[in-house]
Amino acid sequence: MDASQRDQVQLAMTALAEGDRSAFRPVFTALWAILLRFSERALHDADLAQDAAQAALMKLLLHAAEFQPERDAVSWALGFAAFECLSLRNRSRRRQEAGAEGLATVAGSDPSPEEAVIREDLRAAATEVLGSLRPVDAETLDLAFAGPRRAGSGPAFRKRLQRALERLRAAWRHTHGSPD
Amino acid sequence: MARLTESQREHRGRWMYELGRARWASRTLLWVLPLLLVALVIGRPVALVLGLGAALCVLSPALAMVHARYARAVLVGIVAGLPAFVLPLLLRSLGIVRLGSATLDPCLPASFVSGILAGALVSARALDEEHRVTFWVAAVVITALTGTLGCSVAGSAGVLGLMAGVATGTAPVVLRRGLGRS
Numbered sequence: 144m145d146a147s148q149r150d151q152v153q154l155a156m157t158a159l160a161e162g163d164r165s166a167f168r169p170v171f172t173a174l175w176a177i178l179l180r181f182s183e184r185a186l187h188d189a190d191l192a193q194d195a196a197q198a199a200l201m202k203l204l205l206h207a208a209e210f211q212p213e214r215d216a217v218s219w220a221l222g223f224a225a226f227e228c229l230s231l232r233n234r235s236r237r238r239q240e241a242g243a244e245g246l247a248t249v250a251g252s253d254p255s256p257e258e259a260v261i262r263e264d265l266r267a268a269a270t271e272v273l274g275s276l277r278p279v280d281a282e283t284l285d286l287a288f289a290g291p292r293r294a295g296s297g298p299a300f301r302k303r304l305q306r307a308l309e310r311l312r313a314a315w316r317h318t319h320g321s322p323d
Numbered sequence: 324m325a326r327l328t329e330s331q332r333e334h335r336g337r338w339m340y341e342l343g344r345a346r347w348a349s350r351t352l353l354w355v356l357p358l359l360l361v362a363l364v365i366g367r368p369v370a371l372v373l374g375l376g377a378a379l380c381v382l383s384p385a386l387a388m389v390h391a392r393y394a395r396a397v398l399v400g401i402v403a404g405l406p407a408f409v410l411p412l413l414l415r416s417l418g419i420v421r422l423g424s425a426t427l428d429p430c431l432p433a434s435f436v437s438g439i440l441a442g443a444l445v446s447a448r449a450l451d452e453e454h455r456v457t458f459w460v461a462a463v464v465i466t467a468l469t470g471t472l473g474c475s476v477a478g479s480a481g482v483l484g485l486m487a488g489v490a491t492g493t494a495p496v497v498l499r500r501g502l503g504r505s
Contacts, residue, residue, distance in 0.1 A: 171336055
């Protein structure tokens, strides 16, 4: 923008601030181009830039009556655009952060429907295989799953547990086949 | 904010501009409302204050919204109307002055004198403006409304005295300016 264009914007903005409605279109046209260019450079995103420039232009026009002729109209207008660009950038950053946190929460709590179905199938299969074991083996496995306090840690129990696990594997292979 | 087309954006822009002007113009009420409050406190008739106050409260922001020069005219009009608002009320306390067999209500000359002051002030200020006549008319209307709050203590004669004073106060300023140009 050269000096004469800048002067024209200054004159038009001063007239508009006074209440001269005929200065609206020159101000609107000139400042829209300036604000859009500034926003595009600041945001590197055409859509966001248009949003920012539009919001800045509307705020500027809302405050047009308060414009002081001693101030530089272009700098004054760019102040609005800078504020809008910063606000949009902060808002999109906050949205990204909130989105990532939200996804982490979703992933960490409830299983997905697919996971829930798989887990249910495995539980049913395990119950079926455990049901086919001898009561002594089932009891041994039950004690082992309950933890070392109830199960104890003697060599006799370890031997019993080893046999029970071998029979469980065999029963599993028999019912559901080998993973190989 | 939704994305707008070029024409929608301009339409909304004009709307925002007028909204901003209305907000800015409403500041004139900060000059008008205290004056009305004072008028009520010093015992001016409620109907009179409400009537003139309503006119002032509508006219002042409306004029200021049209153009900033009328906002200045409103301020000048209020300031110029202050002597007419105060003087007759102060002199009312003197009562009716007896001059031999004749009597004189001091509020009448007070209204006239304050009218002269108002006319001189408004005219002198109007000369600084580009659109002098419209500025003068707007300022005198506000002066008349403000002054009437006080001048009406002498009835309609007080108001007429104020207007005669405004005309008298305006004439020399306009004439001097005219002579200065020629």
